[in-house]
Amino acid sequence: MSSDKSTVLLEHHLKALKLPTILREHTKVAASCTKQNIGHTGFLSQLTELELIERERRAAERRLKAARFPGHKTLGSFDFIAQPSINKTLVTELARSIYLDHRENILLVGSPGTGKTHLATALGIEACGRGKKVRFFRVTELITQMMEAREERVLARLKGQLAKLDLLILDELGYVPASKLGAELMFDVISAAYERTSVIVTTNLPFERWVEVLGCERLTGATLDRLTHRCHVLEANGQSYRLKDAKRRRKTQPKK
Numbered sequence: 001m002s003s004d005k006s007t008v009l010l011e012h013h014l015k016a017l018k019l020p021t022i023l024r025e026h027t028k029v030a031a032s033c034t035k036q037n038i039g040h041t042g043f044l045s046q047l048t049e050l051e052l053i054e055r056e057r058r059a060a061e062r063r064l065k066a067a068r069f070p071g072h073k074t075l076g077s078f079d080f081i082a083q084p085s086i087n088k089t090l091v092t093e094l095a096r097s098i099y100l101d102h103r104e105n106i107l108l109v110g111s112p113g114t115g116k117t118h119l120a121t122a123l124g125i126e127a128c129g130r131g132k133k134v135r136f137f138r139v140t141e142l143i144t145q146m147m148e149a150r151e152e153r154v155l156a157r158l159k160g161q162l163a164k165l166d167l168l169i170l171d172e173l174g175y176v177p178a179s180k181l182g183a184e185l186m187f188d189v190i191s192a193a194y195e196r197t198s199v200i201v202t203t204n205l206p207f208e209r210w211v212e213v214l215g216c217e218r219l220t221g222a223t224l225d226r227l228t229h230r231c232h233v234l235e236a237n238g239q240s241y242r243l244k245d246a247k248r249r250r251k252t253q254p255k256k
Ligand code: ADP
Pocket: 073, 077, 078, 079, 080, 082, 083, 110, 111, 112, 113, 114, 115, 116, 117, 118, 119, 241, 242
C-alpha cells in the first residue's frame, strides 16, 4: 500500500475512533520519534498519552462550564489576611476535596461582602479540577427553576440531574424569604442530598434566624439537622471586603 493511501486510511480510522489529538499530532510525533530513535511502542505510547491529556483537559473545561459559576474566583486570589476570621487551615484542607468522598457539607456564614461566594466558588473550582461534578445555584434561582419544572411536570428530571452531582452549591440562602412552596422545595433538595451529595450553603443568617426564610419551625429544624449533621462551618465575621477595598482605593488615589 502506498504511504499516501495508508495515511488516508489511518486518518479515517482515527476520526472513526474519535482520536482527534492523535489525528493532529501523529506526523509530528512520528518525525520526532524517528529522530530520537524511539521504537513503535514508544511512539504509540507518546501519542496515546497526548490524547489522554487533551481528553482530560476538555473534560475539565466541560465540568467548569456545567457548574455555572458566577465568576472565576480562586483560593489563590483570596486574601486571608483581609479576612482573619476565615480559618485558612480548614479552607486549605477543604480545597483537597476529601469532604466530598465523605459526603460532608460546608456552611459559609457571614455578613455581605465577606467573601462567601468567592470561597464557595473557589472550593467548587477545586472540586471540578479533581474530576467532581459541581453545580452552583443562587438559592432564589434554584427555587424558581424548581417551581417552573414543577409546573411543566419535569421536576423529577431536574431532581435526577441534581442527584448526579458530587457537589451542590447553594449561594445566598436568606436574602429573600422563600414562599411556603419554595421552602418545601429547598427542603426537598437538601433531604435528597443528605448523605449522598455534598452541599455548600452560603448565608448571611445565623442559624436561629433561618426560620425567617424557611417560614416553618419544623421544616427549618429538619433542614438544619440534615445540613449540619456532617458539616464544616466557616464563619466570616469581618468587615465587607468590597467596602474595605473601596476605602483603600479612595485612600491610595491621589487627591485631585
Ligand atoms: P459575599 O458573598 O460574602 O457577599 P463575595 O464573595 O461576593 O462576598 O465578595 C465580594 C467581592 O469581594 C468579590 O469580588 C470577592 O472576590 C471579593 N472578596 C471578598 N473577600 C475577599 C478576600 N478576602 N480576598 C479577596 N477578594 C475578596
